[in-house]
Amino acid sequence: MYETIKLNLNNLKNNKIFELTVVAVIIISALEIGAKTFTLSNTAVSVTYILDIFITLFFLFEISVRFIADDDKKSFFKKGWNIFDTLVVAISLIPINDSEMALLARLIRIFRVLRMVSVVPELRVLINSLIKAMPQLGYVILLMFIIFYIYAAIGSFVFADINPVLWGDIAISMLTLFRIMTFEDWTDIQYETMEVYPMSWVFYLSFIFFTAFAFLNMVIGIVVNVMEDERSKLRQEKESAKNVPTIEDLHNEIQELKHLLKQQNSQSNTRE
Structure with a gap:
């Protein structure tokens, strides 16, 4: 069960559409942060509040996918960019309304734009x-x-x-x-x-x-x-x-071996 979930999440992590979606959400996060610097109407403030919750939950989902799909989880937090992404996501979960950590949480949300660097290899x-x-x-x-x-x-x-x-x-x-x-x-x-x-x-x-x-x-x-x-x-x-063979390749090879074994068993049964 776990291996199947891990395989599916690994395919999702390597999916180009998912990678582009992450980049798009980071851009939306940057625009949302910039919008908060203007004087907004009550409706716009509500929209930005809902959007902020969605972005935070999406980043939490994305970092969870990367962690579960990683083959070497012990080395996951040895990489600087993984630590940075995890800290940004964790601090973004801090409620910013009527809190002593409100200013820190708002500043950390600004650094979510830097997640573009960890997503794009060239950066x-x-x-x-x-x-x-x-x-x-x-x-x-x-x-x-x-x-x-x-x-x-x-x-x-x-x-x-x-x-x-x-x-x-x-x-x-x-x-x-x-x-x-x-x-x-x-x-x-x-x-x-x-x-x-x-x-x-x-x-x-x-x-x-x-x-x-x-x-x-x-x-x-x-x-x-x-x-x-x-x-x-x-x-x-x-x-x-x-x-290096991926989990999906190994899974396919196992399925092929099972198929060959079934064929050999059926042939032996017909001979008998």
């Missing part, structure tokens, strides 16, 4: 790539901070008398340099200092070259390399999953 690859790239990015960020610190110290020493609002101390100078790196009206800052120091353009262009060009390309290169590794792992997992 999981992107997030996993960013997380795994963080150790390598840490050294790039450290080097960028050193460059920021050196240029901020130079800027505060040289340009503080020109514009103390932008170059008053090293902390303000670093904020100004971040504005320059993002190209937010940086030419106005440059032309202001060039009126006193005509060669100050070297300061700005060299800083932009190091940060906006060199370091940005380093970050992109690291993320792309990690992403390629994650995609290759995903392809290998898909290929290995194809080679």
Whole structure:
């Protein structure tokens, strides 16, 4: 009985229509959360309340299907995305009306939109790539901070008398340099200092070259390399999953063996 239910739920979990339905419910959940930020009529509030109950129950059903259909239930909660989905669903079950946990429950409901990441494999690859790239990015960020610190110290020493609002101390100078790196009206800052120091353009262009060009390309290169590794792992997992027989395949093979045994028994009985 249990194996039959497990087989049916596994077929449901792998069904494309069911996967698209989950994605559609996540999108509806996002729209419902956005609708609550507007001033709604009493009818609309009732509709969103009923819709919220339906979405919560659907997510509870979906996570239950995934857990029951999983072959290795001991490892189910060892996966980060399964833990995230379960926490979001569990906290969504908390009643939010007249409760001290109302604000937390509402905030958690916002994170239901992130379930799109756990449902779509390509999005999981992107997030996993960013997380795994963080150790390598840490050294790039450290080097960028050193460059920021050196240029901020130079800027505060040289340009503080020109514009103390932008170059008053090293902390303000670093904020100004971040504005320059993002190209937010940086030419106005440059032309202001060039009126006193005509060669100050070297300061700005060299800083932009190091940060906006060199370091940005380093970050992109690291993320792309990690992403390629994650995609290759995903392809290998898909290929290995194809080679591993599913419960449905084993069930079909058992049925075929039973059919062959029946044929052999009938043949032996006719001979006798």
